[in-house]
Amino acid sequence: MSESTSGAGTLVALLVFVAASVWLGTVAQRIVKRGSFLRGYFLGNRGLGAWALALTATVQSGGTFMGFPSFVYSHGWSLSLWIASYMIVPISGFAILGKRLAQLSRRTGAITLPDLFRERFASPALGLLTLVFVLFFMCFMMVAQFKAGAIVMKVAWPGSGALALEETTGNLDYYYYLGLTIFALTVVGYTVIGGFLAAVWTDLFQSVMMLVGVMILLPLVLTAAGGLEHASRVAAEQTSRAFLSPTGYSADGRTFLPLGLAVSFFFVWVYAGMGSPAGMVRVMASKSSGTIRKSIFLLAVYNMLIYLPLIVICICGRAVIPELSKTDEIIPRLALHTTRHLTGGPLLAGLILTAPFGAVMATVSSFLVVIASGLVRDLYQRFLRPQASMSEIKRLTYAAMILVGAVAFVANLRPVAYLQALVVFSGSGAAAGFVVPAAMACYWRRATAQGAFAAMASGATTIVSLYIAGFLGDDPGIGQATDFRPYYLLGVDPILWGLAASLISGITVSLLTRPPSPDLVARLFDCTPAALGTDV
Amino acid sequence: MPEDPIVRSSRREAVAAFAVWLTAMSYTVGYCYFYGYRDPAAIRLIGGVPDWVLYGVVAPWTVCTIVAGAFAYFISDADLGAELDESEGDLFAGDEAGNE
Numbered sequence: 001m002s003e004s005t006s007g008a009g010t011l012v013a014l015l016v017f018v019a020a021s022v023w024l025g026t027v028a029q030r031i032v033k034r035g036s037f038l039r040g041y042f043l044g045n046r047g048l049g050a051w052a053l054a055l056t057a058t059v060q061s062g063g064t065f066m067g068f069p070s071f072v073y074s075h076g077w078s079l080s081l082w083i084a085s086y087m088i089v090p091i092s093g094f095a096i097l098g099k100r101l102a103q104l105s106r107r108t109g110a111i112t113l114p115d116l117f118r119e120r121f122a123s124p125a126l127g128l129l130t131l132v133f134v135l136f137f138m139c140f141m142m143v144a145q146f147k148a149g150a151i152v153m154k155v156a157w158p159g160s161g162a163l164a165l166e167e168t169t170g171n172l173d174y175y176y177y178l179g180l181t182i183f184a185l186t187v188v189g190y191t192v193i194g195g196f197l198a199a200v201w202t203d204l205f206q207s208v209m210m211l212v213g214v215m216i217l218l219p220l221v222l223t224a225a226g227g228l229e230h231a232s233r234v235a236a237e238q239t240s241r242a243f244l245s246p247t248g249y250s251a252d253g254r255t256f257l258p259l260g261l262a263v264s265f266f267f268v269w270v271y272a273g274m275g276s277p278a279g280m281v282r283v284m285a286s287k288s289s290g291t292i293r294k295s296i297f298l299l300a301v302y303n304m305l306i307y308l309p310l311i312v313i314c315i316c317g318r319a320v321i322p323e324l325s326k327t328d329e330i331i332p333r334l335a336l337h338t339t340r341h342l343t344g345g346p347l348l349a350g351l352i353l354t355a356p357f358g359a360v361m362a363t364v365s366s367f368l369v370v371i372a373s374g375l376v377r378d379l380y381q382r383f384l385r386p387q388a389s390m391s392e393i394k395r396l397t398y399a400a401m402i403l404v405g406a407v408a409f410v411a412n413l414r415p416v417a418y419l420q421a422l423v424v425f426s427g428s429g430a431a432a433g434f435v436v437p438a439a440m441a442c443y444w445r446r447a448t449a450q451g452a453f454a455a456m457a458s459g460a461t462t463i464v465s466l467y468i469a470g471f472l473g474d475d476p477g478i479g480q481a482t483d484f485r486p487y488y489l490l491g492v493d494p495i496l497w498g499l500a501a502s503l504i505s506g507i508t509v510s511l512l513t514r515p516p517s518p519d520l521v522a523r524l525f526d527c528t529p530a531a532l533g534t535d536v
Numbered sequence: 537m538p539e540d541p542i543v544r545s546s547r548r549e550a551v552a553a554f555a556v557w558l559t560a561m562s563y564t565v566g567y568c569y570f571y572g573y574r575d576p577a578a579i580r581l582i583g584g585v586p587d588w589v590l591y592g593v594v595a596p597w598t599v600c601t602i603v604a605g606a607f608a609y610f611i612s613d614a615d616l617g618a619e620l621d622e623s624e625g626d627l628f629a630g631d632e633a634g635n636e
Contacts, residue, residue: 091557095611096554100547106618241577244576245579246573290613300600301601526540529537
């Protein structure tokens with residue numbers, strides 16, 4: 001197999017993955033049929049186990065997984081500080097809101113995030129605002145992911161001559177459109193078949209594939225680089241000593257990670273994981289509090305086994321394949337380079353390359369479920385036709401998923417240019433919009449619907465405003481080099497300002513408005529007679 | 537009725553998790569500020585890893601993984617309660633007028 005292009009092994013591995021995903025969709029469908037359609041299709045009958053919850057609720061999107069190796073290759077050891085907050089994501093992601101959110105969703109019967117806010121605060125207006133923000137932020141992210149999926153498929157196609165997961169809008173040839181079509185049909189197809197569970201199981205599958213890929217690649221790359229010590233020295237000689245520093249090396253002289261952004265990323269990844277609508281729904285779907293508890297440790301071990309080795313792999317990559325012009329190619333290049341002399345090398349390379357494809361598929365399918373549930377449950381059933389029959393809801397759910405998939409497909413005929421930046425924007429926006437209202441919903445009896453409304457609106461609009469200001473303003477020369485950049489007020493990421501605005505307005509407006517109905521609060525915060533009888 | 541024990545235990549665990557996040561952030565950023573954000577020529581490699589990464593990121597990451605294990609062991613299990621039946625409709629039917 002050539003080192004510069006993929007072979008049949010890659011395509012075979014991807015097609016096996018696609019077939020396995022569709023099979024998982026059909027298995028999921030059987031389980032969905034056992035209970036109520038809405039609860040089964042959108043929430044998997046609240047049956048998620050520890051492994052499924054741990055490896056699918058807070059792990060970042062395919063875009064992040066593909067962008068991260070490129071960043072390490074380009075900027076060096078700085079990325080260890082950039083991603084360091086993942087050390088705490090398992091604890092913060094599950095222990096701050098998890099158990100209470102799962103309980104609250106059961107007490108209110110909530111199936112979706114808008115459902116939860118609507119019922120907790122007795123406010124249809126708040127439910128509608130939640131839906132608007134869920135659709136806004138998740139549509140951005142999902143459309144961007146479609147492009148990534150199409151490009152991975154193009155990479156896998158023998159003869160396409162492509163190896164990049166690049167973000168430029170160039171090279172949109174026959175293989176790109178073929179990849180887009182196959183990707184869209186597959187991911188929409190199995191998600192329509194199996195709903196939430198299909199999305200979760202394929203997500204779990206890809207998370208395991210990612211770990212397998214990293215574990216295979218790590219010794220191969222370390223050997224090829226002559227050890228980590230040698231790799232770090234060679235990389236620093238190729239670039240500068242800044243490659244070893246937390247500020248990071250940048251070929252264009254920008255400061256990749258100044259101290260303000262280093263602090264910011266302890267907010268970005270932690271709160272983006274906690275505030276992701278797809279992640280919150282998965283916590284709501286967990287089987288028991290024991291499931292949430294075990295997930296904390298499983299995810300902690302998983303994160304440590306993924307991110308630290310991935311940094312080592314890409315630092316070694318700089319020594320093994322120096323001066324790579326398209327840095328997004330680093331993982332595919334390393335996979336092909338280090339397996340080329342091994343028995344079964346092409347299949348092994350294919351196995352490694354399957355991981356980013358699976359990551360994108362899993363992200364898209366989980367977003368499809370959340371968006372479709374918002375349109376059908378929170379808009380159609382709540383506002384337009386409350387008396388709709390279940391068969392009507394079912395038909396509409398399938399139609400909504402196909403429609404959303406079709407819109408994303410059409411949007412990617414001329415794809416967006418800022419995939420990675422859109423991922424950060426969507427994650428920050430959802431975090432600033434939902435984390436504070438969710439914490440108020442879980443723990444503050446005095447919180448009012450108006451307070452939660454203000455918290456959500458101010459957090460999300462702060463993020464959007466700072467991104468608009470950054471897009472229109474001058475490049476400050478820090479962070480990622482992209483036109484779709486935020487305005488770094490006082491040198492920190494917008495998420496800090498969004499969370500602060502959300503917290504201040506949520507508390508202030510709640511205290512200035514009439515307290516919530518004591519009866520409603522008692523039903524959601526106090527023991528039930530049944531619970532008292534059984535000594536919870 | 538007294539407050540649900542799950543609300544109390546969840547609140548307690550949330551505060552503990554928040555404290556762990558704050559501690560991890562303060563240590564990591566603090567250590568990296570003092571030992572990483574300096575003249576790059578002064579950065580030493582230990583087994584190929586820059587010293588600030590080893591003590592400022594890898595060490596606390598290992599500690600956090602152990603703490604996560606302790607969290608998983610010590611936080612309390614509880615019955616999350618019965619599901620409100622879909623046929624029961626809106627939880628807040630009747631409350632809306634008083635709250636809006």
